[in-house]
Amino acid sequence: MNDSATQAIIALFLTSLIVRVLPVFLVHLFRTPAKLTKPDTPITTAQIAARQNVIQQKLSGSLPLAGNRVRNYLTEILPVAVFINFSVYIAWSEISKAPWPAVISLTAIGLMALSERLSLIPATLAGTGIYFLLRNNPMLTG
Amino acid sequence: MKNQTAVSQPINTPISEQKSTGHQDKKYIAIASQPVQKTLFWKTRFWKTSLQVLPTAGAIIPVSLLFGVLASQADWSVTEVFLISSLGFTGSGQFALLPLTESGTGLLTLLLLAVSINSRYLAIALVSASRLPGAPVKKALAAHMLGDEAYALETEQTSATTTLLIRSILFICWILSAVIGVWLAPYIPSEWLAEEINPGYPASAVLFFLSVNQLKVRLQSQFKMSDAHDERTPRKVKPSEQSSSCNLIRLIAGILISGVCILVLGSEYFWLPAIAIVSVFRLRRTA
Numbered sequence: 001m002n003d004s005a006t007q008a009i010i011a012l013f014l015t016s017l018i019v020r021v022l023p024v025f026l027v028h029l030f031r032t033p034a035k036l037t038k039p040d041t042p043i044t045t046a047q048i049a050a051r052q053n054v055i056q057q058k059l060s061g062s063l064p065l066a067g068n069r070v071r072n073y074l075t076e077i078l079p080v081a082v083f084i085n086f087s088v089y090i091a092w093s094e095i096s097k098a099p100w101p102a103v104i105s106l107t108a109i110g111l112m113a114l115s116e117r118l119s120l121i122p123a124t125l126a127g128t129g130i131y132f133l134l135r136n137n138p139m140l141t142g
Numbered sequence: 143m144k145n146q147t148a149v150s151q152p153i154n155t156p157i158s159e160q161k162s163t164g165h166q167d168k169k170y171i172a173i174a175s176q177p178v179q180k181t182l183f184w185k186t187r188f189w190k191t192s193l194q195v196l197p198t199a200g201a202i203i204p205v206s207l208l209f210g211v212l213a214s215q216a217d218w219s220v221t222e223v224f225l226i227s228s229l230g231f232t233g234s235g236q237f238a239l240l241p242l243t244e245s246g247t248g249l250l251t252l253l254l255l256a257v258s259i260n261s262r263y264l265a266i267a268l269v270s271a272s273r274l275p276g277a278p279v280k281k282a283l284a285a286h287m288l289g290d291e292a293y294a295l296e297t298e299q300t301s302a303t304t305t306l307l308i309r310s311i312l313f314i315c316w317i318l319s320a321v322i323g324v325w326l327a328p329y330i331p332s333e334w335l336a337e338e339i340n341p342g343y344p345a346s347a348v349l350f351f352l353s354v355n356q357l358k359v360r361l362q363s364q365f366k367m368s369d370a371h372d373e374r375t376p377r378k379v380k381p382s383e384q385s386s387s388c389n390l391i392r393l394i395a396g397i398l399i400s401g402v403c404i405l406v407l408g409s410e411y412f413w414l415p416a417i418a419i420v421s422v423f424r425l426r427r428t429a
Contacts, residue, residue, distance in 0.1 A: 004243035005222040011252035012230025016286050019263040024285040027271040075298055078269050080360050081421035086353040088400035090346045092409055109347055113354035120351055121197045127347045
């Protein structure tokens with residue numbers, strides 16, 4: 001194996017550990033005990049007391065419902081933000097290669113996804129077909 | 143004709159296989175023991191999930207083949223391509239680092255660049271952490287196999303086994319295609335690799351379709367939730383109209399913020415700031 005290839009492999013493997021594996025274990029560490037406890041696991045007296053204390057604090061309004069907010073953020077807000085950025089990134093990278101074919105093709109794919117008239121394969125085939133047809137059109141490519 | 147097949151939708155696990163909490167879990171555990179669950183999964187969900195993932199896997203094959211061909215042209219061996227595809231497993235990162243290795247760039251620079259390009263996975267890994275298997279090795283493996291396409295196919299309702307299956311199929315397809323690309327490289331005419339051909343477009347098309355679909359499903363569920371909330375708190379404006387228009391404004395604002403971030407920071411470094419700003423903006427508007 002050549003050195004440059006080895007360096008690239010090490011860099012990408014470390015990247016995967018940093019951006020994909022580590023966050024998953026960090027989330028696991030910071031979860032509340034209630035989520036980590038399996039239903040058939042016996043609960044200790046200290047855990048019951050801790051939960052009662054949290055419930056009392058929540059009921060009295062002294063503790064904000066941070067858990068719900070975090071869950072709402074991770075399950076609703078963040079995924080939508082990621083998919084918005086995905087869509088914009090794909091559109092941006094394809095438009096920078098071939099503006100008009102990409103705009104027309106991605107608009108068609110987006111409309112097909114929204115209308116639910118075509119499933120993934122037909123929509124992708126249609127969109128890709130439009131893209132390559134327009135890309136080979138001298139009027140659009142100049 | 144409304145042809146809504148399961149292929150176009152993110153993959154949900156049937157209620158019988160979903161994770162549940164509280165007394166439902168006890169009931170579930172009492173009804174189905176572990177071996178029975180596994181048999182049921184292999185009999186029913188395995189082939190169905192595989193068939194649902196295959197179109198997406200098919201779309202990433204040309205991209206991975208292209209990587210194998212380009213790596214072969216840069217004198218990479220089959221073993222090196224296999225290792226970078228399996229240990230690295232990141233389309234954009236692999237393509238970005240390939241030319242840099244030829245110019246003798248150092249490990250730290252390669253690492254910084256790769257982390258910057260793939261920083262979006264930080265957010266995706268956090269979001270999808272709850273649907274991973276519990277065992278540490280399986281969890282780490284599933285986390286490593288996380289890809290854009292897999293994330294776009296999964297939902298919060300996807301079980302740990304199905305998540306692992308989706309990711310494994312895409313992961314294996316990616317590695318095999320890259321290796322096949324190395325073997326095919328001597329037989330592929332150079333004009334096929336020209337910039338004008340853009341063999342990566344089908345993968346972009348698939349990811350765009352899945353992203354729009356996910357946005358639609360998620361925003362629709364948020365419309366319903368906010369509508370239900372509005373019904374409890376009477377207002378002068380018709381609730382459904384108000385929440386729908388607010389969500390549409392937030393979506394357009396999110397797209398604009400993301401576009402501005404790409405313009406200012408570039409398409410390689412915009413991910414984390416853009417995701418952070420869009421999510422904070424949505425959070426503030428939701429609060």
